[in-house]
Amino acid sequence: MNECQVDGAAIIARYDAVVEKIAEAARNAGRNPEEVKLIAVSKRHPAESVRILNNHGQLDFGENYVQEALAKQEELAEHTINWHFIGHLQSKKAKDVAGKFALIHSIDRLSLAQKLQKRMEMLPVSGLDGERKVQDILLQVNIGDEAQKSGVDKDGLFELAEQIMALPQLRICGLMGMPPASCVAEEARPFFSNLRMLRDELATRLGMPLKHLSMGMTQDYVQAIEEGATFVRIGTEIFGPRPY
Template sequence: MTDRRSELAENLARVEERIAAACVAAGRKREEVTLIVVTKTYPASDVRLLHELGVRHVAENKDQEAAPKAAACSDLDLNWHFVGQLQTNKVRSVASYADIVQSVDRLKLVRALSTAAARAERELGCLIQVALDAESGQQGERGGVSPDGVEELAAAVDDAPGLRLDGLMTVAPLAGPYAGRQQAAFERLMDLSTALRRARPAANMVSAGMSADLEEAVAAGATHVRVGTAVLGVRPRLG
């Protein structure tokens, strides 16, 4: 076993213990929570090691890094999640490898994703990214649509060929009423998910929580947590 494989195995085990303990504390079953490992800035060789260790969901946030990495790992049974703010000029590339785009936050992006999915003859899962720090109708600093814009985007995804509405995603906000109140933020996302699922019961995915706050996300009811640093280590500085 290589040193890197051992390091990743130990980190994964610690994260697994955290998720399992959070599930127990919340009265939830462990299988209700899926771990997505965020592999941005790390090489395809790490993705291969993670796959060997049982990881099946990985996430990236920049197409220029994700596309070659996904190509290098195309022989593996992995679910690729795109979690970054997505420019429409990158949509065609992202639609060629991503299974789920977690950062759908505007109508123009829905239209572009639909066109690209149809061209690639693929079905793309979509999560609407909710910006809990956004003023009414405004986009948050980390992307996302304000809570009162969720229904309009959900209807657009419903009507878009090649797209499937899977649920909601958020990042704990750094400003606004939920700043520093991660669990309250995630509980707000769950309220929005409940409303969404009244008419769309299949859109039951709730992606929330990262390395620092996965426990709060599990307590609130998240179905997926996005963990990078706690598995792969502190990211190298870029630039």
């Protein structure tokens, strides 16, 4: 099957199974399933796969690569989609993502946030009252203390959050994190618990609500939900192996 031949029935069947597993995990944790939002990670999958799921009712899709994401946005412009940027973001790409995603999950340094703010200042005002657009963001935390992984160190999180709060067109909505790749299922749980506690501590110190925790992927989203995830990012279990 080539890129243009998408097995829509299989994608929908896998998607429906994932939605039920998310709901079950939430209920088992004493949570309302509506508190947990599924982000279907569509990176490297064709726009047609996104179209199929969107027509089936899925609204939130995650992309890791800027140019691929923008191309899909253009191709699917007639669809109602909440696009999430979940990959590592280079500062030079800030100009390309500002105002084009419902939520950017991977802000991890002040220089990137400043570039994003400058680009937001260049966007036209919205509405009759001339309000400036605001970009919702999550702060990515390096919860595994891995030298090769993006994310602000836990010790630097509060300082970064305070600095970004001074940027008027960026709004911090919570935290994102990924455990080490070697930690799956129950091994990932302590990292999710730690991220939740960091979020709660940060919200208290900043004196503002931080609603979201973006954590959990195909191999560990059940544990993430049990530890408080509000966004889970699932690709392979829905779309199948990524075509290369």
